[in-house]
Amino acid sequence: MDFNWLTTIIFLPALGALLIAFVPKLSARGVRWLAAVFTFIPLALSLYLFSIFDRSAEMTGVMQFEESVSWIPSIGANYHLGVDGLSLPLMILMAFLGFLVVLISWKIDLRPREYFAWLLLLETSILGVFCSLDLLLFFLFWEIEVIPMYFLISIWGTGRKEYSAIKYVIYTLFGSAFMLAGILSLYFTTGSLNMVEIAQGGLGMVQTAMPATAIFFLLLVGFAVKLPVFPLHSWLPDAHTDAPTAVSVVLAGALLKMGGYGMIRVCVSIFPGVAQEHALGLIILAVISVLYGAAVTLRQTDLKRLIAYSSISHMGYVLLGVFALGQVSMTGAALQMFSHGVITGLLFAMAGLVMHNAGERNLNKLGGLARQMPIIVVVFSVAGVASLGLPTTSGFAAEFMIFVGSFSSGVVPGIQVATILGVLGIVITAGYILWMLQRVFYGPPLKQFDKARDASILDRVYMFAFIAVIMGVGIYPAVLTDIIKMGIAPVVGLLGG
Amino acid sequence: MLNFELLIPELTLAATALVVILLDLVVKSKWWLAALSIAGIVVSAGFAIAMWGGDAQSIFNNMLAVDKFAIFFKLLFLVIAALVILASTDYVSKLKRFQGEYYALVLISALGMMLMAATTELISIYIALELTSISLYILVGFLKDPKSTEASLKYLLLGAVASAVLLFGMALIFGFTGQTQLGDIAATIQSMSLSGVLANPGLIVGIVLLIAGFGFKIAAVPFHMWVPDVYEGAPTPITAYLSVGSKAAGFAIILRVFFSAFGLPDWLSLDWGLVFAILAAVGMTVGNIIALTQSNIKRMLGYSSIAQAGYLMVGLATVGLATASDVAGQSGLLFFLASYTLTNLGAFTAIIAISGRVDSDMIKDYAGMGRRAPMLALALTLCLISLIGMPPAAGFMAKFYIFSGAVQQGLLWLVIVAVINSVISAYYYLRVVKVMWLGSPASATKVPSSVALRVALALSCLGVLIMGIVPGFVMKLAEMAAKLFVS
Numbered sequence: 001m002d003f004n005w006l007t008t009i010i011f012l013p014a015l016g017a018l019l020i021a022f023v024p025k026l027s028a029r030g031v032r033w034l035a036a037v038f039t040f041i042p043l044a045l046s047l048y049l050f051s052i053f054d055r056s057a058e059m060t061g062v063m064q065f066e067e068s069v070s071w072i073p074s075i076g077a078n079y080h081l082g083v084d085g086l087s088l089p090l091m092i093l094m095a096f097l098g099f100l101v102v103l104i105s106w107k108i109d110l111r112p113r114e115y116f117a118w119l120l121l122l123e124t125s126i127l128g129v130f131c132s133l134d135l136l137l138f139f140l141f142w143e144i145e146v147i148p149m150y151f152l153i154s155i156w157g158t159g160r161k162e163y164s165a166i167k168y169v170i171y172t173l174f175g176s177a178f179m180l181a182g183i184l185s186l187y188f189t190t191g192s193l194n195m196v197e198i199a200q201g202g203l204g205m206v207q208t209a210m211p212a213t214a215i216f217f218l219l220l221v222g223f224a225v226k227l228p229v230f231p232l233h234s235w236l237p238d239a240h241t242d243a244p245t246a247v248s249v250v251l252a253g254a255l256l257k258m259g260g261y262g263m264i265r266v267c268v269s270i271f272p273g274v275a276q277e278h279a280l281g282l283i284i285l286a287v288i289s290v291l292y293g294a295a296v297t298l299r300q301t302d303l304k305r306l307i308a309y310s311s312i313s314h315m316g317y318v319l320l321g322v323f324a325l326g327q328v329s330m331t332g333a334a335l336q337m338f339s340h341g342v343i344t345g346l347l348f349a350m351a352g353l354v355m356h357n358a359g360e361r362n363l364n365k366l367g368g369l370a371r372q373m374p375i376i377v378v379v380f381s382v383a384g385v386a387s388l389g390l391p392t393t394s395g396f397a398a399e400f401m402i403f404v405g406s407f408s409s410g411v412v413p414g415i416q417v418a419t420i421l422g423v424l425g426i427v428i429t430a431g432y433i434l435w436m437l438q439r440v441f442y443g444p445p446l447k448q449f450d451k452a453r454d455a456s457i458l459d460r461v462y463m464f465a466f467i468a469v470i471m472g473v474g475i476y477p478a479v480l481t482d483i484i485k486m487g488i489a490p491v492v493g494l495l496g497g
Numbered sequence: 498m499l500n501f502e503l504l505i506p507e508l509t510l511a512a513t514a515l516v517v518i519l520l521d522l523v524v525k526s527k528w529w530l531a532a533l534s535i536a537g538i539v540v541s542a543g544f545a546i547a548m549w550g551g552d553a554q555s556i557f558n559n560m561l562a563v564d565k566f567a568i569f570f571k572l573l574f575l576v577i578a579a580l581v582i583l584a585s586t587d588y589v590s591k592l593k594r595f596q597g598e599y600y601a602l603v604l605i606s607a608l609g610m611m612l613m614a615a616t617t618e619l620i621s622i623y624i625a626l627e628l629t630s631i632s633l634y635i636l637v638g639f640l641k642d643p644k645s646t647e648a649s650l651k652y653l654l655l656g657a658v659a660s661a662v663l664l665f666g667m668a669l670i671f672g673f674t675g676q677t678q679l680g681d682i683a684a685t686i687q688s689m690s691l692s693g694v695l696a697n698p699g700l701i702v703g704i705v706l707l708i709a710g711f712g713f714k715i716a717a718v719p720f721h722m723w724v725p726d727v728y729e730g731a732p733t734p735i736t737a738y739l740s741v742g743s744k745a746a747g748f749a750i751i752l753r754v755f756f757s758a759f760g761l762p763d764w765l766s767l768d769w770g771l772v773f774a775i776l777a778a779v780g781m782t783v784g785n786i787i788a789l790t791q792s793n794i795k796r797m798l799g800y801s802s803i804a805q806a807g808y809l810m811v812g813l814a815t816v817g818l819a820t821a822s823d824v825a826g827q828s829g830l831l832f833f834l835a836s837y838t839l840t841n842l843g844a845f846t847a848i849i850a851i852s853g854r855v856d857s858d859m860i861k862d863y864a865g866m867g868r869r870a871p872m873l874a875l876a877l878t879l880c881l882i883s884l885i886g887m888p889p890a891a892g893f894m895a896k897f898y899i900f901s902g903a904v905q906q907g908l909l910w911l912v913i914v915a916v917i918n919s920v921i922s923a924y925y926y927l928r929v930v931k932v933m934w935l936g937s938p939a940s941a942t943k944v945p946s947s948v949a950l951r952v953a954l955a956l957s958c959l960g961v962l963i964m965g966i967v968p969g970f971v972m973k974l975a976e977m978a979a980k981l982f983v984s
Contacts, residue, residue, distance in 0.1 A: 072894075074828075074972040075901065136897065140888040147882060150927065154935055162931065166924065173885075173923050177916035180897070184904040184912060 005049055005065050006081040009042045009091070010127045013098060017120035020113055028112045032102070035116040039099040039123060046095040053088060053483060060085075061490030063133060063196060071137070077193050080134040085487030086334055089480050090261055091130045093341045094254040096469070098123040100462045101246035104349050107356075108156065108244070115156055119246065122148040126254050130261060135183050135193040139176070142222075142258065146172050149239075149247070149255075156244040164235075164242040171225055171235035179222025185215045186270070199269040199494070216274040220267050226259030227315045229282075230289040240308030245352025248304065252311050253345035257337040260318045264330065264491060268322065272494040275325065279412045282323040287421045289316030294428035298435075303351045303361045306436055307344065310387065313425055314340045320422050321402040324415055327485070327492045329405025332398055334484045339386075339394035339473060346383040346466040350376060353459060354440060358452045363436065368445035372452040377441045379455075379463045384433040386470050389426055394473035399426065401481075411495060500556045503563045506545040506571055507611055513537025514604040521597020531586045531949070534600045535579055538607075542575040559678055561615045569831060569978035570614030570749045577742045577838055578607035583953035584846045585734040587853060587946075592639070599639060603738065606632035610746040617757065619667045619677040622750060626663070626714070629746060630656050633739060637731040648730025655723045656713070663710025669703030670758075679757040687761055704759060708772060711754075714747030717810060718780040721803045728799035733852065736795055737845030740802045741838040748809060748834060752816065752827060760821055770817020773810045774911050781807025781918045789925050794848055795858050797925060798841070801884060804922060805837055811911055812899045818906040825902035827979035832972055833899045836891035836964050840883040843957030847877035850946040850954070855939075860929055865938025873946060874933045876958045881926040883961050886919045891964035898972065 016038025020031050054064060063082030071079040083091055101119065108115050125148070128141030146169055154165035183193075190198050225232045236256075240248050268275045293313030300306035314336070321333025353376055355361045358369060370377045386393035389400070406419045455463060473480055501508075516537075517530050524530070545568050553564035561567075582603060589596050609629030616622045634656065638649025671677055674685040686700070694700055712720040728736045759765050784804030791797035812830030819826050848858075850873050855862050866874040883890030896919070900912045946954075964971055 071967070072969045072972060074969065074976055075898065139897075140893065143893065144888050146887065150930075151934065154931060162935065166927065166931075169923060169927065170920060173887075173920045174917070177920050178913070180900070180916050181904070181909065181913050184897075184901050185909060187901060188904045 004067050005045060006067060006083065006131045009045050009049075009095065010081070010124055010131060012038050012042050013120040013127070014124040017117040017124070020120070021117040026113065028109060031112050031116050032106060035102045035120060036099070038120060039095075039102050042123075042127070043095040043099045046092045049083070050088060050092055055483060055486070060486045061493075066133075071134070075136070075187075075193070076191075077136040078134050079137060080194065081131045081137075082133045082196075083131055085483040085485060086264060087130045087261065087487065088483060089334065089338045090254070090257055090341075091127060093257070093338050094123060094126045094130065096465075097250055097253045097341065097345050098127075100345070100349075100465060101249050103458055103462045104249060104352065105244070105246040106458055108246075110156060114151070118148040118151050119250075122152070122250060126250070126258065129258050133195050135187065135195055135266075138195070139180065139183055142179070143176055145255070145258075149251070152247045153239060153243045156247070157242040158244070159242045160238070161242045164238040168235050168239040171232070175222040175225030175232070178218045182215050182218030182222065185218065189215070195265065195269075199490075212271055213274050213278070216267060216271040216278075220263065223259040223262040223267065226262070227256060227319060228259065228312065229285050229315075229319055230292055230312070233289070233293075233312050236312060237305055237308045240311070240348075241302060241305045245348060245356075248308075248348040248352070249345045252308070252348055253341040256311060256315055257341060260315070260322065260333065260337050263319075263322050264334070264488075268325070268330075269491050269494065272491070275323065276411060276495060279323040279325055280414065283320060283412060283415060283418045286316045286319035286323065287418050289313065289319060290422050290425040291428070294425045294432070297432045298428060300432075301363045303355065303363060303366070303436070303440070304348070306363070306432065307347045307351055310347075310429065310432065311340070311344055313429065314344070314387070316425070317399060317402050317422065320406055320418065323412070324402075324406035324409040324419075325411040325492075325495050326405045326409030327488060329402055329409050330488045330492065331481055331484050332401025332403075332405050334488065335394070335473075335477065335480055336398035336402055338480060339398040339470075342466060342469050342473075343383055343386045343393075343395055346379070346463070346470070347387060349462065349466070350380040350383060353455060354380070357454070358449050360449075363439045366440045366449075367443040368441070369449060369452065370441040371445045372449055373441070373454045375455045375460065375463075377437075379467065380441070381437055382467055382470070384437050386474070388430045388433045392471060392474045394470050394477065397474055397477035397481075401477075500554070503548070503554060503556050504561075506541040506548075506575075507608055509537060509541040509544060510604055510608045510611070513541070514601040514608070517601045517604065518597050527590065527596045528586070530597055530600050531582055531589075534582050534604055537604065538575050538579045538582075542572060545571045545575065555617065559680070560618045560621045561612070562617045563615065565978045565980070566749075566753070567611075567615040569974060570745065571611045573745055573835060573838060574607050574610040574614070574742060577738065577745070577842065578603055580842045580846070580953050580957060581734050581738045581742070583949045583956075584737065584842070584849050585732075586949040588732060588734055588849060595639070599636070602632045602636050606636070606738075607742065610742055610749075613746045614749040614753070616750070617679045617753065619671065619679075622754070623660075623664060623667065626750070627660065629743065630660070633735070633743060636735045636738070637727060639735065640732050644730040645732065646730075648727045651723055652727045659710050659713035659720070662706050662713075666703045666706025666710055669699050669706065673697060673700040673703065679754060682758040683761065686759065686765065691764060704769065705772075707754065708769070708776075711747055711751045712776070715744050715751070715806050715809070716803050717776050717806050718783045718803060721780070721784070724803055725796045725799045728802075729793060729795050729858070733795065733845060733849045736798075737842055737849075740798065740845070741841050744802065744806060744809075745834050745838060748813075748830065751813060752830065755813070756816060756827070766817045768817075770814050773817060774814035774908060777807045777810035777814055778911055778914045779807070780804065780810060781915060785918050785921045785925075789921070791925070792860055793858050794852070794860050794863070794929065797860070797929075798844065798848075801922065801926070802841065804918065805841075805884070807918070808896065808899065808915055809833055809837070811903050811908070811915055814908060814911065815899075815902045815906050818908065819902075823905075824976065824979040825905060828972065828975040829899035829902040831975035831978055832968070833895040835971055835975070836883070836895035836961070839957045839960040839964065840880050840890070840892055843954060843961055844877060844880035844884065846950060846954045846957060847873050847880065850950045851877070851944060854944045854946075860932055861936075862939070863929060863932050864936025865933070866944065867934035869938050869940075869942065870944035870946070872951075873944065873954070876954050877933065878930050879958055879961060881930055883965065885923045885926050887923075889962065889965045891961045891968070894965055894968040898968075
């Protein structure tokens with residue numbers, strides 16, 4: 001395996017961004033096609049990697065498609081990439097969303113060159129986060145993502161976009177400031193920046209008495225801001241609401257997953273003991289996120305804000321699954337990340353379409369759109385029921401695994417109570433999703449929306465892709481869980497469970 | 498043995514300065530002056546590079562050291578001088594008279610900085626420092642308008658006080674050790690007992706006065722009062738020069754003096770290490786918080802440079818707390834200085850290009866530059882991102898490197914203060930970015946820039962990107978330069 005698959009996948013979008021930004025006299029049409037090509041190839045390549053990923057038992061916990069080149073000898077940093085069962089689905093998720101958001105943004109005509117250049121750079125940085133196995137490289141990609149997001153929200157957003165953009169940046173930098181301190185402490189105590197090596201060496205590599213708990217929490221803060229975990233979530237509704245549709249899709253679909261991924265890959269893998277010790281507190285936060293997020297969602301009257309708040313609640317399940325620390329629950333959490341990425345991606349895309357075609361986003365003013373938008377209503381409803389976890393959708397498979405896994409996980413005492421409370425969140429979810437669909441699409445048709453159009457051909461293409469993935473994973477979740485388990489097994493092994 | 502050949506880079510620069518002044522009398526086209534200055538710098542840098550491989554030597558009876566540490570800084574100062582001259586050509590061509598003197602003074606102050614990096618003896622330290630400072634006092638007042646004159650006078654008066662404080666500190670140290678050579682001072686101090694020193698606190702007072710005197714040069718809080726006014730009033734290329742050259746020279750001399758003379762015994766170095774740690778924490782916090790409210794970009798970068806001096810002092814604190822054989826602090830500091838130098842020069846070059854055309858230093862007048870001058874705006878954005886310490890720019894690697902050394906010495910608290918400060922700084926740096934890319938332009942006309950400015954900007958931005966993505970080479974150089982102290 002000599003070809004550098006991962007490098008190619010990660011940097012193709014960046015190359016596309018450079019071409020878009022610097023090739024002179026490019027038409028808006030040319031820009032779009034370039035963006036489509038430079039996001040489609042990574043998607044195709046990542047699907048190819050998925051097909052040749054070695055699923056045999058002896059490859060459990062082993063990184064595949066590894067690349068490692070010495071990068072900064074003075075501090076022992078390597079350009080070290082690789083994917084395992086945990087990161088591969090997330091990489092595919094980003095490549096998938098990366099291509100679809102280009103289609104979703106096809107109609108953008110405000111400064112399209114800059115827009116697509118930033119969008120592609122964003123894709124590169126997120127792909128890089130999921131594939132990096134060196135802490136410095138990981139952190140570098142983690143930080144790069146902030147800049148495209150800032151521009152995308154503040155230039156192409158709506159509403160209080162500049163406020164939301166800077167709020168997003170400050171929150172993220174605040175989290176990553178602690179993460180940097182954590183990474184430096186980890187580097188100092190282990191003398192290594194290699195994530196796999198540190199995790200395998202366990203805390204046996206720690207040479208000094210710097211408390212592992214402190215490092216664990218420094219790192220956790222960075223990931224918790226991103227996931228987000230109550231009470232660090234307040235950037236999320238603003239950023240999601242004011243971002244342009246495509247950016248909301250990436251934000252909810254892939255960016256939040258960086259937090260969950262980091263928790264499993266760094267926090268739990270490297271500090272299993274500390275994770276176990278503090279799991280109860282984090283699970284309580286998870287339950288608060290689930291219930292608080294869901295309750296606040298119920299009260300929203302803005303379509304995008306509603307979906308944004310629902311993410312807080314759904315990411316609470318991820319936190320619950322991760323810190324239940326069981327094989328099934330963590331597999332469920334990883335699947336939930338993928339599933340939520342696709343479902344919420346579709347929800348945001350649909351919300352964007354409704355807003356675009358009806359020119360209205362206030363739930364109290366919308367209504368009766370089912371007549372004008374027969375296709376959108378069906379697709380939006382499918383996304384909605386997937387979000388509330390109806391069987392045959394990926395949402396069901398993921399949440400079911402999390403609940404079963406958490407309930408039966410013997411690692412944390414009292415988790416059954418937390419799980420039951422978490423399940424209550426599903427009931428509220430059903431409430432807000434169905435109520436939202438009702439307020440948007442049903443009721444008497446309103447005169448002012450008579451001219452509202454339905455989905456265009458292009459819209460139907462990405463709708464179909466989203467639904468195929470949601471139903472595909474929902475009906476046959478093993479397609480993903482088989483490889484996720486390979487990534488989770490070594491982590492669970494560390495916990496001795 | 499006088500070994501004049503080891504002084505060739507400095508002699509070349511001095512000769513270039515003299516020729517530039519003479520040439521000014523005869524040539525009509527003043528571009529020749531800039532070209533000649535650059536040529537002199539390149540030749541001087543060539544000599545300096547050729548010396549890199551040689552062993553560390555002392556010349557003039559141990560007054561000057563020719564070691565990798567000195568050569569690293571000499572190259573840094575030459576790069577700074579070259580970029581400042583490139584960035585000045587536009588600016589200077591507006592002056593009616595004294596263009597030759599301008600370039601010559603830039604060269605002479607660079608000469609002073611190069612000597613500062615090499616001196617190992619108190620009196621020559623003072624002379625090199627004054628050579629740099631006096632040229633800079635004149636350059637700051639070069640515009641001869643009220644603001645520039647006021648800046649120059651302020652700089653001169655406060656600088657003179659700082660020099661007096663420094664001299665007094667040196668006198669005390671000489672009084673209590675009887676030596677002016679840094680090495681001899683170190684030997685004398687190590688022969689003293691702790692109780693002996695505490696009974697005669699004059700030595701400690703001397704060290705404190707040295708910190709104050711040098712603190713003025715590097716704009717460390719609370720010796721920073723001159724910074725905003727001088728930065729605002731000085732010609733912008735000279736502001737850039739002050740913000741990197743004079744600061745780097747200050748750090749060079751502090752490293753040399755404190756490590757060579759006061760590096761041992763441990764109780765002494767722990768003490769000044771902690772002093773610098775506290776100055777660092779206060780400096781970056783004060784600098785960043787005041788910068789938040791600035792509306793003039795030169796003043797904003799002035800306060801930002803105070804904050805950056807705070808980050809740099811994290812390196813000094815690390816040096817103080819580390820054992821003598823651990824060079825993580827020094828090399829982190831050198832790398833940070835190199836990164837900060839290129840970044841700040843890049844930012845100022847972009848500001849010279851933009852402000853020169855819109856005729857204003859106010860941040861609000863930068864509105865819409867993303868459309869009026871996309872390349873300038875992109876370059877300035879990159880430099881500001883580097884100042885925040887975000888990838889893919891040099892500032893990111895610099896912070897990672899310098900803070901990793903600090904964490905190793907148990908300065909996690911200081912690193913946390915520093916990273917939170919970076920978050921605060923993001924707010925005001927990004928405000929400029931926001932105005933440039935989101936604001937609506939005051940007019941649709943493009944903002945042209947001269948070739949020299951574009952070359953200077955391209956070189957700095959290239960350096961910023963290279964040091965941000967593949968910093969291995971410069972880190973290696975910094976490490977080699979830092980090892981001087983160990984042998």
